[in-house]
Amino acid sequence: MKAKDQIKLLVVDDHPTFRMGLVALVESQTDMTVAAEAGDGKSAMDLFRQKKPDVVLMDLRMPGQGGVETILALLKEFPSARVIVVTTYDLDEDIFRAIQAGAKSYLLKDMPREQIIATIRDVHHGKHKLPPGVLSRLEERSRRQELTEREMEILQLIVKGRSNKEISSALFISEDTVKYHLKTLFTKLGVQDRTEAAISAVRHGIVHLE
Amino acid sequence: MKAKDQIKLLVVDDHPTFRMGLVALVESQTDMTVAAEAGDGKSAMDLFRQKKPDVVLMDLRMPGQGGVETILALLKEFPSARVIVVTTYDLDEDIFRAIQAGAKSYLLKDMPREQIIATIRDVHHGKHKLPPGVLSRLEERSRRQELTEREMEILQLIVKGRSNKEISSALFISEDTVKYHLKTLFTKLGVQDRTEAAISAVRHGIVHLE
DNA sequence: CCGCGATTCACCCATTCGGGTAGTTTTGCG
DNA sequence: CGCAAAACTACCCGAATGGGTGAATCGCGG
Numbered sequence A, B: 001m002k003a004k005d006q007i008k009l010l011v012v013d014d015h016p017t018f019r020m021g022l023v024a025l026v027e028s029q030t031d032m033t034v035a036a037e038a039g040d041g042k043s044a045m046d047l048f049r050q051k052k053p054d055v056v057l058m059d060l061r062m063p064g065q066g067g068v069e070t071i072l073a074l075l076k077e078f079p080s081a082r083v084i085v086v087t088t089y090d091l092d093e094d095i096f097r098a099i100q101a102g103a104k105s106y107l108l109k110d111m112p113r114e115q116i117i118a119t120i121r122d123v124h125h126g127k128h129k130l131p132p133g134v135l136s137r138l139e140e141r142s143r144r145q146e147l148t149e150r151e152m153e154i155l156q157l158i159v160k161g162r163s164n165k166e167i168s169s170a171l172f173i174s175e176d177t178v179k180y181h182l183k184t185l186f187t188k189l190g191v192q193d194r195t196e197a198a199i200s201a202v203r204h205g206i207v208h209l210e
Numbered sequence C: 001c002c003g004c005g006a007t008t009c010a011c012c013c014a015t016t017c018g019g020g021t022a023g024t025t026t027t028g029c030g
Numbered sequence D: 001c002g003c004a005a006a007a008c009t010a011c012c013c014g015a016a017t018g019g020g021t022g023a024a025t026c027g028c029g030g
Helices: A016-027 A041-051 A067-077 A092-101 A113-124 A132-143 A149-159 A164-171 A175-189 A194-203 B016-027 B041-051 B067-077 B092-101 B113-124 B132-143 B149-159 B164-171 B175-189 B194-203
Strands: A007-012 A032-038 A055-058 A083-087 A105-108 B007-012 B032-038 B055-058 B083-087 B105-108
Touching: A007 A016, A007 A041, A007 A113, A016 A032, A016 A113, A016 B016, A016 B113, A032 A041, A032 A113, A041 A055, A041 A067, A055 A067, A055 A113, A067 A083, A067 A092, A083 A092, A083 A113, A092 A105, A092 A132, A105 A113, A105 A132, A113 B016, A149 A164, A149 A175, A149 A194, A164 A175, A175 A194, A194 B194, B007 B016, B007 B041, B007 B113, B016 B032, B016 B113, B032 B041, B032 B113, B041 B055, B041 B067, B055 B067, B055 B113, B067 B083, B067 B092, B083 B092, B083 B113, B092 B105, B092 B132, B105 B113, B105 B132, B149 B164, B149 B175, B149 B194, B164 B175, B175 B194
Parallel strands: A007 A032, A007 A055, A055 A083, A083 A105, B007 B032, B007 B055, B055 B083, B083 B105
Antiparallel strands: none
16 A cells, blocks of 8 residues: 555544554554654644644543644644544543534544544544444533533532532622522533532533542 | 563453553563453453463453452462553542552553553562552552441442432431431541532542442 | 440431522623 | 623522431440
8 A cells, every 4th residue: 555545643642552552553554654643732733734644633631731722723723634532531521522623523542443443534534423322422412501601610619519608709709699500500410409410510521520 | 582581461451442552562672572461350360370471461440340359359369460550540549449459559541651661570570669649649548547338338329419318218227327427427538518528439439430 | 245336316406508589780692 | 772691699498418415236356
């Protein structure tokens, strides 16, 4: 197979060993090759400008600039760039944001090698089919109502274990207002109380721990 | 370098791509080689019996038999086996249980390649030094008081968002008793209320989501 | 057999929480 | 400008929660 026919890839992941696995996987195929590797969003941008890869494999959780921000920046500069997200966490919110940002597909790190390879070929050929498991999560996400900014702030404080009083003073609003937001928050998340809300937020990736 | 001088490794991880990365990493070194790969605990046991590797690299979260159970079973049959845990989650409880089970070291999947290689050599030579980050988490874990079985049950239900009344009927005890356990639970975890308890339990890996 | 930790239950009390209703202000968009 | 959504505040009320105290039972190891 001639080199010019090969799919040129950029691999972006801050885990050195996993990145090595992706590279080994890609290089084991005759019709694709890794043009460059990056460990963070910034150098990913630089390397894309230099190498102009056909497809980018991108992790979402990275130090510094996150994956979603990088996708956004990349597509702004190169609207035709094709990005496949390959990440550990199958959290609804991450998937949703990545697809919203313009990722062509979303794979999980524990998926079989054949599926990763097949998806690279598909995306390179312009298709962007999502794996069934990922698709169902995306649907679940879209069934959930959008949270307002204020509700997000409050939800984050809930996850930090703050009481209504603490939240009210942290946001410079009355305790009643906090309770008001909580009510709508509970119905949107489909939960009964703050503990369920906190767990649900973490489980769906609306709020990240740490 | 003669083959008999090489460190023989068994790599156990259910993520095909990460496993590929570990294999590529090991094979890039002249003094070590991968004797076998396994995607779950059961086949890891089989392959250990066949190949008798010098060192085992083992993930913790695996379908079916988990990592800790596998380590326990392995060391019961082969007390001299040397197991290094290589896992994604740097949760205090996982680390603690793995070391308790007899793992010689505990690495995180996002660690640099050199550190993984160096640890393999160290463990093969009988050392079992833990990386500083892991060590500090282990110390934090040991500062925490041990939870009783009952407290664990209740904590799990708290994470599921159950109310005191629901917990009491689920465990066939009075609501007052639930409240009693919660008190000691709160002090042991160093938290103020059930929401903090739930988050803390998830963060430290005492209770797993999903 | 004694002690100790774990578990169980009860009662009281103050605080917090969650639900309902009602109203004003702010903000963004057509 | 005018409307709609979001944000904010207040009040009431019942339920849930968390803290304190006291006490009985059970099982296990010294």
